[in-house]
Amino acid sequence: MHLYQEQKIQIYNTLSGKKEAFKPIVDGYVGMYVCGPTVYSNVHLGNVRTFMSFDMVFRYLKHLGYKVRYVRNITDAGHLENDADAGEDKITKKARLEAIEPMEVVQRYTVDFHNILNTLNFLPPSIEPTATGHIIEQIELIKKIIDNGFAYVVNGSVYFDVHKFNETNDYGILSKRKLEDLIHNTRTLDGQSDKKNPQDFALWKKAEPQHIMRWPSPWSDGFPGWHLECTAMSTKYLGDNFDIHGGGMDLKFPHHECEIAQSEAAIGQAPVNYWMHANMLNLNGQRMSKSTGNTVNPDELLSGNNAFFSKAYAPSVIRFFNAQSSYRSILDLTDDGLLASEKGFYRLMDAINLLDDLKPESSSTFNVTDWKQKCYDAMNDDFNSPILIAHLFEAAKQVNQIKDGKASLTSEDLELLKNTMNAFTFDVLGLVNVLKADTGTDKLSGAVELLIQLRQDARANKDFALSDKIRDDLASAGIQLNDGKDGTTFTTN
Template identity: 55%
Template sequence: MLQIYNTLSRQKEYFRPLHEGRVGMYVCGPTVYGDAHLGHARPAITFDLLFRYLQFLGYKVRYVRNITDVGHLEHDADEGEDKIAKKARLEQLEPMEVVQYYTNRYHHDMEALNVLPPSIEPHASGHIIEQIAFVQRILDHGYAYISNGSVYMDVEKYAKDFPYGKLSGRNLEDIVTDTRELDGQDEKKHSYDFALWKKAAPEHIMHWPSPWSEGFPGWHMECSTMGTKYLGEEFDIHGGGMDLMFPHHEAEIAQSCAALGHESVHYWMHNNMITIAGKKMGKSYNNFITLQQFFNGDHHLLTKPFSPMTIRFFILMAHYRSTVDFSSEALEAAEKGFARLQEAYTRLQKIQPADKTTVEIGDLRNKCQDAMDDDLNSPMVLQALFDSARAINTIYDQKASISSEDLDELRKVWKDYAIDILGLRLGDEMANDKSQMSNKMSAFNGAVDLLLDIRLDAKRNKDWATSDKIRNNLTELGFQIKDTKDGYEWTL
């Protein structure tokens, strides 16, 4: 049975959905004012893994991942400028052009990583009315106050009735003493009060009418609003990066409790950070490498380009609650490991069954399931698959055999866990879609086969010069030639 680590209780808990057979999950998506970097891939892949596994288990899952396209201020002050508005000003674009541009690019990158699209991808800007209503509810319940056209959460009042800080393990006293003095906070009662609605400064481009002022919703409002709109006042899972735990998720809890009188989320899940030289990779450190840069190798820390599947594999090699330290060296190791897995999968499709199984194929399916049930332990799943790869290679080398039933089961486990759950594209699309292969492609394949047939003849005649010339020249062109017992294999 699936166990997931709940940040609220700081331990693994058995997952029991609110409604039999159905799961609602909400994950904090990107703020679309720049290209997605490796750090963005982590939650996307982590919760994609969860999404896929829940579906595999038979749940009907509604997965909501938002697009933040309004409301994140650069500074916590009146003069603060919206990130998207700033980008729009700098690039002389409509804010919505910026939003659309980076949203498209985000989708493109996610597709490359084989991250499934969520069920609903709501935009903050498309839910202003709902957010205003949400703020109004908090006001009605007395947990917020209006100041100079802005609405602020009255954290002190709230903390008297609800445990503020329970998610991140803070108490109000700590926050009082530790919050820095920032400018432009005069209109707040306390520095730890946070904005629910912000009055727009005259030069602010993005603003909407509200009962309180022409302005925009506070930073944390969209998730509370859209989560409950699409998943209900209570739902199962809320995910996001650890760096969002405080203040973002803490504020979400406070908003929900203040508006609804109870919490919304049952299981809070947080993925850890990707580090680079031990430091968190992030916008604020300006040490990030975008996914596009990985894909085309265009960064001084990268020795070469890395395929999206190498990136996905690299992230899955570590458990989602551990930090992962990026380095080009680590990625190269991941690339080779992934190639090994791919190779085994390709061979698995070619294996011919025999009368009986003479190799230990073990309880692969159980191992994979146990690993996934244990808080999505993808490294353990991969370990099991690698063990299985060894067995597959042995069979492929005809040093062992496998029965028809065992082979079917083995193929099914790989399909279920490697392809469907881990979401690895193991590159058999060509083999499976022969019918859809273009004429050009099949002509090309035929030409390469022809060359290697000639080489095979040369080898039989012990004409090593011709044989090596063909192989070396093809290798130079990027082909990988492997001799087999009585033939050859090639890949590009």
């Protein structure tokens, strides 16, 4: 019997606004799509929080024995500035500013995205499609929407007719917005003259002469609309109706709302059964913003090279910090919060590392079976990782009491406790057991000094990939390199 047959999950469905019993379309299989990054800059820490939350969901579903097809896309075209239907493509703008090809921008920041997620111990998705790799599918989807009467062509561009769609469907079903309110709150803007109504959105945009990223279509040489890309890629790999669609709260409207409308207009049915949205990440009580300087990149947090935090933090400490808050709650990133999470993380690791040394007794003073079910109950309740962590700390307390002779477990219970703690800590939460390094040992100092020298040699030879890998791998192990005018020193987390 698979675990999912006895452990029943409740998921908060944004569509209904309540928790619902999770029942996949096909028993034992789960199809999940999460909107990936637009690769025009270093991945934003707020995006990392979203992807980390769904990495945990992916891990738990796999732990329960589901066969999961997890699709997370790469947006490498068609995403315009300020999520508008007019203006400049984000990737094209970056390419123009840096005087390089757009696909050089895509490659550079896709590599950065993967490097950061690998450092933070993410599982790779089952499929990672790109928007530019699915232009044909997007064109075919537009044809269906036009044939069904929900889109129109103007001057080589194709727009979705929101008002026509709303006559027979509910545009706003996900975000709980009414079209009448959207009309009332919309001001007429320049550049929207091609649209019948300001609420309509682009499915295909005719490329201006200076626009580099363009593809032929029945309507013009142009590029797809951002909303359309996710509809085409999710349905191609998961089918016209699939189980879970995830993303950040900021994507609920208009992006996800438009996805629903496009699917219903083209296929005639709702695409997704469970919509999940991760909440925002603040920095020191304020929304992250590049314009105000209140922002920090993941690599800056990992390296300690920033103006907000007192030290570098190991990847697993960052994961642990994230898991101490529900994915649906706003999370405030602060130095005090990270320092507290660091202490908690190492306290948990210390307890897990004691497990192998504990001696079984003839009787148990702790009901491991009931405790194990509490761990499952927490994750079954909309992936409630903070409650799970509370139960893991309860077990850590028991481990220390057993070590001190104040509690006992039978051999069977001890094995069950060990397996359960390891499964939830490492398989589900994705933490890595990094022992705190002792900077006072000659062996550690000698090994790190050797790696520092190798890194200096790599930099001298302009092998920056190797140089960065040495730094990042040491950071992953809780050892922070600090470059200064007098050379490179190291500290441990």
